Amino acid sequence: MSPTAAEKRKLAPLATPTDLKSNAIQDISAALAALLADVFALYIKTKNFHWHMSGPHFRDYHLMLDEQAEQIFATTDAIAERARKIGGTTLRSIGHISRLQRINDNDAEYVTPEDMLAELRDDNRQLVSLLRETHDVCSEHNDVATTSLLEVWIDEAERRTWFLFETTRQQK
Template identity: 30%
Template sequence: MEQMIGIKEQNAHAVALQLSKLLADEFLLYTKTRNAHWNVEGPSFHSMHLFFEAQYEQLDEMMDSVAERIRQIGHYAPGTLNQLLRLTHLSEYTERDNRSLSFIQELLNDHESVIEFLRGNITPFAETLRDLGTSDFITGLMEKHEAMAWMLRAHLK
């Protein structure tokens, strides 16, 4: 059934493609944060284990909201690991030890990459693709990633 939501199909397709890339990034960041939760070691193990758990729970909600936004504009969200790995801008894994600061630095870099991707799409979604709803949606996601990045960055001071 054709969507009658005020967005031209070609624009909705372009938005869905960018959102699919975002979903892939969110999924990979979620997975890397889960890995940190499972494998962190060191004297701050317990507090970092809980910290990473809180972060991946936030990412899970964000990831779900991105997939639902793709569906709201009439497209299907990528749902296989193969699709997600092809779409992501992030690297799956870098060599590091299992100390919390190593995980934190890697996750911070990924959050900052996602923030840049989001910031770069806010205006094009609104002005070029005429999708103010998705522009507003990703502005909110960007703010959540900024808060998460701040929490990670605070550990590195």
Template identity: 30%
Template sequence: MMEINIGIDAKNRELIGAGLGRVLADTYTLYLKTHNFHWNVTGPMFQTLHLMFEQQYNELALAVDLVAERIRALGLPAPGTYKQFVALSTIKEDDGVPKATDMIKRLVEGHETVARTARELFPVAENANDQPTCDLITQRLQVHEKTAWMLRSLLE
């Protein structure tokens, strides 16, 4: 196999890849949670939440691909099994079907968790002069913070 020479040494690529693996696991877990809530939401806000959750899980589905491809561009394997995601994710799965307002609260928590995970990685990527990862993380932070705000607004 040809050696990777993109201006980021192997040690930093490993550190960044590990951080991106955690972002990927959190994002995928949040995707699954959001899709589950889309299928199972009920109550007076059904139509609004059903459509909103669909938009959100579609965005997350695209995001996992971007994160995984960045890991691959760094020359590392991307985690891609439930077992790996459970081990890497800080977002826990839900048992049962929560009420609609609890779904909203749990998705706010999930988006804020992904934001914190991404924010932890940013200085690592920045110190390694890894602008593409910094750009990806910045974009993800914007999406997760905005989505958390929009969901939180439904609870007021």
């Protein structure tokens, strides 16, 4: 007995129509999933440092990190939805994030404000590199829509890196 149309729909994979080849979908969605894990890791670390900021520059640093965290979080949905738009899948859990993330967590009891900012500066610089790697994968498969999004996110991460660099610059 063959399945009904409704039964077929229930059995259908999460396949979205696209003109990208199956290897492109696989490569791009895998790159986007890893990138999304990194973005979530950076978001949580930025919020962690925002929540645990202290010292004489508390207000300025606290507000800057909140602004940066909002910008980072704003990319998450677009990254995940881009993978789905091309017929791929994306992250499914915190465990999935932890298996894919390349940006390290910081669970220390106390981190000085200077070390917080320096660590975030380096993490944002690492994110720029990871964004460029993902851009290369998308360019290789002629996925111009994703490369266009990545270019905006590269610019945003470079700006965050610059602000964090200037904030941590030592006076001579």
